[in-house]
Amino acid sequence: MKEYGLIGYPLGHSLSADFFNAKFQTERINAVYKLFPMESLSELKGVLSQHRNLAGLNVTAPYKVSILRHLDRLDEEAAxxxxxxxxxxERSRFRGPRLIGYNTDVSGFxxxxxLVRQPWHARALVLGSGGAALAVMRAMKKMGIEHRQVSRTPSDKTIYAYSDLTPDIIDRYKLIVNATPVGLYPxxxxxxxxxxxxxxKEHLCYDLIYNPEETIFMHRARMQGATVHNGLEMLLIQALCSWRIWQEE
Known part of the structure; x- marks a missing residue:
């Protein structure tokens, strides 16, 4: 039986195992999806050696960037x-497992x-500086959406600090995406x-978090009249993209 799984820490919020195992059961696929919570990526080697039928992994916070040094090859988009x-x-009889990295968050986002944006959502603020924020900004670049990143520790003048976000600046960016784990269960x-x-009311506030279904970020934005959206659809779309990659011959 082939195995697939999710690595990250913590993983108590994740619905990935529920989604994939339901898919496997419905489609009568002889496979199982497991959660592999890792406090450190040093645990990855042990998981690969103990689970020799492991054919694919999803990666979540905080390892979407740091995982790169553990991979043998990167897809062009991920690079x-x-x-x-x-x-x-990829496994063969004569060598150890080869790990090839992809990014399906871009198409998922x-x-x-x-499905929800309007023509006036042409300028965006992206909250966060991790792997999820990088994927969101890549998607926005491809979609032609002007965007500025917001970080607790800005590395240059093109990035806003949270303290920079006056009501006037917030008003100018009608799309705001929370790509941080702030507000994530528990x-x-x-x-x-x-x-x-x-x-x-012209704002769209999109939270990549899907557990809880409505975060405080979403609730407070909705109380101001904004449209809000969580990350559940993104999860499902990127998961199916992952599945197609794992099934490639």
């Missing part, structure tokens, strides 16, 4: 982004955003430190 959320594992009482005063 451009600098982050990986999908690994195809872009396809889900197209820390559901947390929220990115932005000013909601500048948010109005």
């Amino acid at each position: 451009l982004i600098g982050a990986v959320n999908t690994i195809r594992i 872009a396809d889900s955003l197209e 820390h559901i009482d947390q929220c990115p430190p932005i000013s909601f005063e500048g948010i109005g």
